[in-house]
Amino acid sequence: MNDARTDAIANGGATDDNVDSGPIRVGAMLFTLVDPTPGFEVAYNRWYERDHFYGGVMVGPGTLSGRRWVATRALKDLRFPTEPSGHSPVTNPIDAGSFLATYFIDAASVANHFAWASEEVHKLYAAGRGFEERTHAHTVLYTMRAAHHRDVAPIPAHLALDHPYAGLASIHVDRADGVSTTDLDAWLDGDGRDVVLGGGSPVDQVLSWRPIIPDREGPMDLGSGPGGKDRSLLLCFLDQQVEEAWDHLVAFSEAIEAAGIARVALTAPFTPAIPGTDTYCDQLF
Template sequence: MSEGMGDDTRSEVYAELAGVGPYGVRPGHALITMVEPHPGHEYAYNRWYEDDHYYAGAMAMPWMYAGRRWVATRDLQELRYPEKSAVAQPVTAGCYISTYWITDGRYADHMKWTVGINKRLNRDGRVYQDRTHVFTAFQDHEATVYRDGAAGPRDYHALDHPYAGLVVEVIDADGPEQRAELLEWLRTKHLPKRLAGSAAAMVTVFRPTPLPGDRMTYVKQVEGVDTRLTLLWFLEEDPRERWESAFAGLDAAVVESGLGRVELVAPFIPTVPGTDRYVDQLR
């Protein structure tokens, strides 16, 4: 039996904690983590993440209430741009991405648990080491823009609704003031125009937050805390269906705005939980 797994679970504390603090459904925060398994370790990594880490290292934690894994097969990786990305080097790195929603106002509480549980998982040999974190960050929710207004799923449904694809877009502004202008332009002009008549039902916009000093050493500190925005486009069809017309020019639109530069546009499709589907299509 692993150390610390005795009968004392301090169960009385759970009843006390349930009666205090925010407990809404809004996704006030997110964990977005894009990872590259090392060559030759794709199957083992996938099984570890699906069979253990997705639950013990994520969904079982307090206030992390929704999650979804996504995968980029080789043909999807080759659609990514720009070629020289500040997020992924090379731009094809990071064939898996996981997205999780955290209850608004519960970020600090969740972080205390996640640091503690990851130390325990490492101590117990339950962390798969043959992988590289390409883009991992906790993020604060800034906006959600919907294609259909009040109709359809809300952002808190996004990781449970059976969306057929995800496009991750990362934009860097020149500074904090420019990021505020960029966010306003995205929210009121650019995204409503792009969403109209498209296969994307919504776009959620987040800004990264710094990781705690006692984070795991294999996760690098977050870049662009004051300047970066992360956009998640939730698609009702495979991103390959209308890639050229819908997503190939996102960088040009941002450049034309004069408010920032696109550092990553990357399409994904959902994994099939409990299977190794797509693992043989990563390379």
């Protein structure tokens, strides 16, 4: 790995030809995985996409983009490990969480955005714009660490939520003793690159994150916590539907553990939600 790429990783920036180091850079992400109460699937879906998606995040300062994803019952059945493990499980039980929303926040506006968001959510609930019939499985803020791209002329990280990817896989890992976030990204950009981004890979890019550990605030229970200081999150953006790419993602997860880099806490697949429709609402449970 050349010095320029090593420096980029160490600074939490791009790893491919400075494609992610321009004036627009992802600084943080809100990752919110939620279950509607059975019987309220359609009502929740319409409230979230028609109001909360915008009023709760998108209109906030520095929001670059947002996208919603779905874990159907069939996709939940692919998750592994099959039982929650470690000191801080991501989902408990393993199949908790049906709707995922991911939002990217501009690096220059992270503090302003989350200061706004912490007040705005209380204002929305006070104005009757909340939704009680839901349960958060895992709602956590993450800091962007690095981007790892498959292609020579890659899609920049800040466009990942706008590009029409066919699927997404989230891989939460707990790094091994002595393995830093920089070490994890160096492995992804070095020895692990062929495993996840080699020829014919359905993974177009992998974005790595670390959780923001401080206490969370909100008018509702936000589900599982961010994990410890050894927790990292890898978001794999897919050119193929997740069912077609799943063997590759399993092999990638196994390679992380075999290399002694980290233990996989949860690998979970998602398909894109279809805006303006209630598609998948009858397939969640």
